Amino acid sequence: MVANRKRFAQIALWIILSLGATTMLLPFWWMLSTSFDQDAILDVPFPPRFIPGRFTIDTYKMTFTNVPMFKYIFNSLIIAAGVIAISILSALTAGYALSKIRFKGHRQILILALSTMMVPFEVTMIPQFFLFNKLGLINNYLAFYLPAVNYVFGTFFVKQYMDTIPDSLREAALIDGANDFYISFKIYFPLCGPMISTLLILLFLGSWNDFLWPLIVLTDANLYTIQVGVAMFTYNQGVNTMPAIRMATTMASILPVLIVYLFLQRYIVESIALTGIKQ
Amino acid sequence: MKKLLTMILIISLMATMLLGCGREKDPSDQRDTSAAPPIQGEEDVKPVEIKQTDLIFTGIGFNLKDGIDPKTNKEYQGWETFVQEQFNEKFPNVNLEVNTIPWENFRAKLQTILQSNGTDLLYASGSFTAFFHKQGLLMGLNKFIESDPSFNFEDEYPAGLRKNMNLTDYTTEELVALPFILGNRIIIYDKQIFDDWGVEYLSEHPTPEEILEKASQMTGKNPKTGKQNYGLWYDGKSMNLSWFLALGYYFDVVGCEGTLDNLKELKWSINSPEVLKTLEWCCEAAKYCPPSFVNSQGNENFGTENNDVAIAIDTNGVKIMNEYMKTEDEALLDRYEPTLHFGPKGEGWAVADGIAMSAKIKEEDQAVAWEVCKYLAGSETQKWFYEQFGPSPMASKDTSFYHPKDKYLLMNMKVVENSHSGAFEELNPFFVSDIQPFVTGIISKYAVGQKIDLQAELESLQRKAEVWSSNQE
């Protein structure tokens, strides 16, 4: 009896959740279908449909000939790679110093760092822009790489993670005559694999989807990220016109992250759960 | 996993170092101009004998590479091809690099580029051109025109454009840009919808009242087709409020007096009965527009077979002409008729985009830059542009390359000819920052049936404008 009720509840939950999941996926399907729909090139077709009226790949041909999509994707990857590398290195070294060396003033620095986390980027972006402007670094990816050293969020997680690795490793190595640079890079960083992969995922998604800062510091169309490139192309042609082209462009812009997600979805979901709750 | 992560880190770090830093110029962009073999034997291309010069030309929303026009599915040439195939034949010694910025917030972007000496020539749009000249960012062209016997403005462009606010400094009459393209500023109506409803066609120079009255009769279920029709369409999200300003010509709106080089002394009259009348017209008109007009939508079918909008304001005949050129079917041409605009002489509020020269061009390069500027704004380039990007209203007096049936472009020329401007428009910073959002805001609220005390709103905007002026230096 109880077992039956349980099974019934499970089936009911499955049905409800599946309906919800379908709703979540339908927009993707519509995007995909519209991007191949010849009848949607000029206008939204009536009635709406979930299968292309007349199938075409012209939309993608237009997207890739009219917009340098590969260049934008490449640019975004270059920016993401640099930001990821610099942020993680900065977070690892700082996290190690805070967790293991406990140098004079480490508490004050940790408090300073944590308190800067409550400053929204939107507040500091104007002076940052004029700083880079003065340095002649507008339209230069250094405008992304340099601020990447300020990664308090990651530092905090690395510190917490390092706290769980025993200090004895360092003490033993110090006695053997190793210095902290050697110890951190050779002993502690390799033990931080899970933390690094979490940060890597978060940084990649953040950098790939970032919009406001690249919108401000990149004015040269050759250097656009995929987000700014797609937004500007859309803006130039009108957001509301030519749905099939809009969807083809959007589809092409999200494909890389969708592929990454397909392969790494378990890690990504776990990273969110891990960092979201402990913050 | 550990190894993999270390690898990723190292590879990304290396990639960053190799490719990322100091990417000021993409090496692939530095084309070798000699690589494109000059086509021999072509008549009437006389290379201009000038010294070797590198120039940068910045456009707005330009297509640099060849592509496909989604509207017509035709291939078009990008600006880079133009430079290779046409420009370099004429100027073999000039290495012209074409860049582009998007339309989004182009004014600030152009300003940054000019300040940082990032360009020599530029595509100057809207009324900011004169403003940039005032700031010392753009070069006045009068001295070049005076010392160039081969160039006569009136021979190349309609004389009315000489004092167009978009091209000329408003206080000194110094020409700052050579006109290239005109804004789309005509009223077009759909005869078939008028016929379906049994409404008399618009007169050749309709008044706002006439338009409102006729639009009101054609909003609802079409008696013939049973489809929902809308009497009117205008761009409820317009950035420059062109229709609002054209209405202002008709209602004698002043709005603001003074000169824009002295913002502190501007006299505002936003709360005047004339502005109220204009705004009331817009709100009344909102009732007859398709609901999505507030987002620049709702006119998608205008110019096609399935149109549901009777009258469209500040539009163009591009869609109609494209269709006509594809099918050669004159029915569509007969169906859509252009008229003059609201102004007493049939004028609308016009903009002309032009080609301008940066004030920072080196002394020794200026003569060459002037030649290039003339060529880029000349009829050859305009012809090329017209052929690649469809029937847009070019500024050249030479209209021989227009499609002979294009009555829309000819009407557009008439509307633009008598246009004039003042302190109450785009050029005025308060107009962009406050009046534009105010007007579009009121309209979109009206469009969903909110009742607003217009006079009270205008009074508060007036006060804000006065405070704004007094805050200026």
Next chain:
Amino acid sequence: MPSERSLKRFLRQNGAGYILIMPMVTGILVFVVYPMLKALLYSFQHTNGISGYFAGLRNYIWIFKDPVFWTAVFNTFYMAILSVIVNLVVCFILASFINALSIGKNLFKAVYFLPNVVSVIAVSILFNFLFYPTEAGPVNYVLGVLGIPAVGWFTSPIIAPLSIVLMGMWRSIGYDTIIFLAGLQSVPRELYEAANVDGAGSLKRWWHITLPSMRPVFVFFIIMATINSLKRFGDVWMIGGVGGNPGGALQTIVLYIYRNAWVSSDVGVASAAAYMLFLFSLMFTLINYRIMGVGKEN
């Protein structure tokens, strides 16, 4: 007076630490502390960011009197509060459902999270068509089948903020659900086992054990989600442009900052508005710290 030897010892103990922490500290100083001070300076100037002069409190007075700013503040908080409430309810229920599943947990997590990896820009372009204001819009078409007239999702100033919230929900539902799931899974087993002994039904258990134990997660979620929604920019920029159309209903604080700084080059006013944004989020952060007791451990 410290001798050379004690200085050497100090450096040996601390030097490596300082060098290793250097990048982050430099980053903080150059990219947070300096800009904060500079922004404060700007906010008291009439400036375009390159040249300017002291203007006292004029910028602050200007924004306090500017109805557009208050519209922006109202809209920002309105959308923030709405989205927090809706997401809290929907995602917590969703998380509870998924948590109760015996098989397929990971499948649903993965599916619901999927829209979160898509950028705000892509989502905005997509929904601009899904929420197309005529009968031809997919969502309106479905409503039409149910006999509901077409809704002006992004064209009506009254509905547009709600549409933004709905659109944002599609994107963030998975993220929030995962946060709640993590919270649910951290509720101590013993509590449930004790309840089982008492013979409590599953709904009762949910009400008496799950909800109270989730309190810190809720608080954390509400504060964080509110702070994040205060920064709303990309979606409203893409849908309504810098004017926050329709009718200024999508004007937000960050859009106001962007507009003043980059459209009308009034960096002073923009910085004053940015400081207001800072104060708002500081307020929420302090409430968060207060409730969560963060900072005590140090």
